Amino acid sequence: MANSTSGTLYRGQYGMWSWVAHRITGVAIFFFLLVHVLDTALVRVSPEAYNAVIATYKNPIMGLGEAGLVGAIVYHAFNGLRIILIDFWKGGTKHQKGLLWGVIALWVIVMIPFLVRHLSVVFGG
Amino acid sequence: MSTPLKTKIQVPRSRDLEVDGVKYNRAGSSRSRFEMFAWLFMRMSGIVLIVLVFGHLFVNLMVGEGVHAVDFGFVGGKWANPFWQVWDLVMLWLAMLHGTNGIRVIIDDYAARNTTRFWLKVLLFVASAFVILLGTMVIFTFEPCPAGADPSLLASFCSAH
Structure with missing residues (x-):
C-alpha cells in the first residue's frame, strides 16, 4: 500500500517528473507564443519596425534562447505522443516508462542535428 | 465559472461501475461534456500541431540561412x-x-480561491482572444509591398510593381 514515505507508482517517479516537465515546457511555449504573435504583428506597422525587432532574435544570446525553446517544443511534442499512447493504446500504461525513454531518445536524435545546424547559423555569422 | 467541490450523493443505478465502494462512472451530467471535449481536443490538436510546428521550425530556422533569412521580405x-x-x-x-x-487547467489546479480562479481565467481568455484575433487580422490584411517603403526591405516580387 502506498504511504507518504515510499510514494506511489506515480509520485516522485518517471510519471510525475515527465508530467512536471510537460507543464513547465507547455507554459514556457505558451508565453513565447503570445510574444511571437505580437512581434509578427509588427509587419502591419512597417518593414523597418519588424526588421528591428526580428534582428534581436538573431543575436547569439537569443540564439541560445531559441535552442532552449525548440528543446522545450520537441520534448512537449514527443511526450504528448506518449500521453496519447498511454490514453489510447492498450499497453500504454504498462509501458509508460519505456515510452519515456523513447521520448528522451527521440529528443536527442532530433536535437543533435538541430543544434549543429542552428548554432552554426547563429555563431557562424 | 466557479464550481464549489461538494460531495454529490447520487441515486444508485444499475450501470454503476463500482470498485471497492468507489464509483467510477465516466458520464454523469452534461457538465462533464465540455471537459471530455477539451481532453479530446488537446490530443487531436496536439497531433496536428506537431506537423505544423515542426514544419514551421524547419522552414524558418533550418533551410537556407536559418534565422538570418527572417525579415519583412521573407x-x-x-x-x-x-x-x-x-x-x-x-x-x-x-x-x-x-x-x-x-x-x-493549470489555473484550476493551483488557484485555490474561487475569485482568484475567476479573474485569472478572465485575464487568460481576454489575452488569448486578443492574440488570436490580432494574428488572424495580420495574416489576412498583410501588405507585402507597402507604398513608399524602401524596396531593398521588400520581397523581390515587389519591384515588378
Whole structure:
C-alpha cells in the first residue's frame, strides 16, 4: 500500500517528473507564443519596425534562447505522443516508462542535428 | 465559472461501475461534456500541431540561412502563397486554443480561491482572444509591398510593381 514515505507508482517517479516537465515546457511555449504573435504583428506597422525587432532574435544570446525553446517544443511534442499512447493504446500504461525513454531518445536524435545546424547559423555569422 | 467541490450523493443505478465502494462512472451530467471535449481536443490538436510546428521550425530556422533569412521580405514571400497563409492561420488557432486550455487547467489546479480562479481565467481568455484575433487580422490584411517603403526591405516580387 502506498504511504507518504515510499510514494506511489506515480509520485516522485518517471510519471510525475515527465508530467512536471510537460507543464513547465507547455507554459514556457505558451508565453513565447503570445510574444511571437505580437512581434509578427509588427509587419502591419512597417518593414523597418519588424526588421528591428526580428534582428534581436538573431543575436547569439537569443540564439541560445531559441535552442532552449525548440528543446522545450520537441520534448512537449514527443511526450504528448506518449500521453496519447498511454490514453489510447492498450499497453500504454504498462509501458509508460519505456515510452519515456523513447521520448528522451527521440529528443536527442532530433536535437543533435538541430543544434549543429542552428548554432552554426547563429555563431557562424 | 466557479464550481464549489461538494460531495454529490447520487441515486444508485444499475450501470454503476463500482470498485471497492468507489464509483467510477465516466458520464454523469452534461457538465462533464465540455471537459471530455477539451481532453479530446488537446490530443487531436496536439497531433496536428506537431506537423505544423515542426514544419514551421524547419522552414524558418533550418533551410537556407536559418534565422538570418527572417525579415519583412521573407514574411512577404511566404504569405504571398495561400498555402503558408492557411498553414500559419491553422497553426495560430490550434496552438492558441491548445495553450489556452492548458493554462486553464493549470489555473484550476493551483488557484485555490474561487475569485482568484475567476479573474485569472478572465485575464487568460481576454489575452488569448486578443492574440488570436490580432494574428488572424495580420495574416489576412498583410501588405507585402507597402507604398513608399524602401524596396531593398521588400520581397523581390515587389519591384515588378
